[in-house]
Amino acid sequence: MEFRLTEDQHSLQRALRQVVTDRQPSWQELTEVGLFQLRVPEPEGGLGLGLPEAVLAFEEAGRAVLAGPLVGTEVAAAVLGLDGRAEVVRVPARGPVLVPELPTLDHVLLLHPDDSLAVLPAAAVDAAPAAAVDPDRPLWRLDGTPPPGERTPETRRVAADATLLTAALQVGLASRTVAEAVAYARTREQFGQPIGAFQAVQHLCADMLARAELARVAVYAAAVSGDEVEIAGAKLLADDAAVHGARDCLQVHGGMGFTWEARVHRLLKRAWAWEQAGADRERCLESLATRL
Template identity: 50%
Template sequence: MDFQPTEDQKDLRAGVRDLLAGRYGREELRASVDRAAATGLSVDRELWRELGAAGFFALRLPESEGGVGLGLPEAVLVFEEAGRALVPGPLVATHLAAGVVAGAAEGEAVVTAFDLDGGLVSHLGEADAMLGLGGVPAGEPVRSADPLTPLVRVSMRTQIEARYNMPGPEEREAGTLLTAALQLGSALRTLELAVRYAKEREQFGQPIGAFQAVKHLCAQMLVRAEVARTAVYAAAVMEESLAELAAAKLLADEAAVRNARDCLQVHGGMGFTWEADVHLHLKRAWVRAKQWGTAARMEEVLAEELMTEARYRAGEPGSAEPYARSL
């Protein structure tokens, strides 16, 4: 099996990166933060429609249903670029809603989902629909760590109804993997920011990247990002493996959070200021680490799958074939 991206996949990734670089660069990101602070709204509806027109949400929808007809590996590459650009909004839920909720595939509708523990829902106040429910429920706003991910707490009754009507196991697993891809993109971006700053910032007459402590931080960031990339890509092509999926989410969450922290350290005092973008990556990584599967849940899944596989390989009586269950 060839795990290297094909030329078409590379072109797809490059096209999405160019689209986002031209449409949602640093100025647009900071404008989104200011707008969210003033209005509580973080989703750029015009950008949402542009993503829909580019096939972002309909990427895995069959061509017979008006979609692009590609698979999960291509979706992972596309979501990686969205994570790199820190595009705000319920990207995963709207992607999963394509073909289910009217307007989701085209980016005309913003769809959220019950993908957080504690009764929390992201972007509920600006959503047109919620996966698993006929409409958009009411809720109580909760302060979020990420200024571009507003949170609302919904009632227990709404939680039960939403969970009961959520998409099937395959789509829930896709949601977990696509969230891991967003985290991967953020981890790669903070690595780039750290290396660039280490080359530009000078102390004692030389770039700070020449100092061993900074070199070690950047090297550790590279290793985390590449290990996470390998795990996420492998899970995308080995769709039947829950162990691969759980490992991908765990590694991507760790890479996103720890790389953002190390990037902040490389920036020094500058990294702690509101003007720097590093804190936006860290805060988004914290929230995403709780979406579509927490670390505790992924660890349980991974441990269960590994034990099941061990019993199956050992030929224990009554042992089931591994990877037969869902998240």
């Protein structure tokens, strides 16, 4: 057992962090660094890496709160061999079917509750724009009955990988909330000292870190094992780390956290969006219960 990053994985993480976090890259740049070709076999022009490397890359994307159809494009290329921009959209148990960034997409990978998959040309999808809460993730509402899909071993892989990569985004986002909260708590002064010197604030931050770190190893381990139930557990913990982390980050920012310009709200709104992407909480819990 050597459950830690290899030297190559460390290098990949550092390189991606430079590209992704230090400057907001364009879609073209993300494509050029190979974010969507990581798992595509080398003979087909990809990097021939595995799920653990993809998870490390998506963690960085989450830390940078990148916009765009990241997960679907990667999964379409790696699992289905489809080029172009794609997004995985789950038909939820309740409420509308929402497709992010529809006009920019080439494919919509529509997953039904039974994991059957309909691969649709985006241009053929009948949908209307809807006013989204997350300003960086516009949504379209699907009209009519979602077209039926098929179940194959590949469609199960699409479902599991989309859930895992979304969990990786959430882990990155959760770490970002810790960093933002700590940075603010160290500089903001009240009662003559940084608010981060008060234990009430310290303990909030400590819990944020504990949730993020536990979710991180859960996501890494699920990437190594590839097990569907372990992936469900990792998504559950990653969603909690990101959503709860963003809430606490907002709390640490006090009144400023409630403003539009402080941008903390963008972390929370994205965490809410990613919570519903891939397998949502109910689905993860039922998956875990089935194994018990």
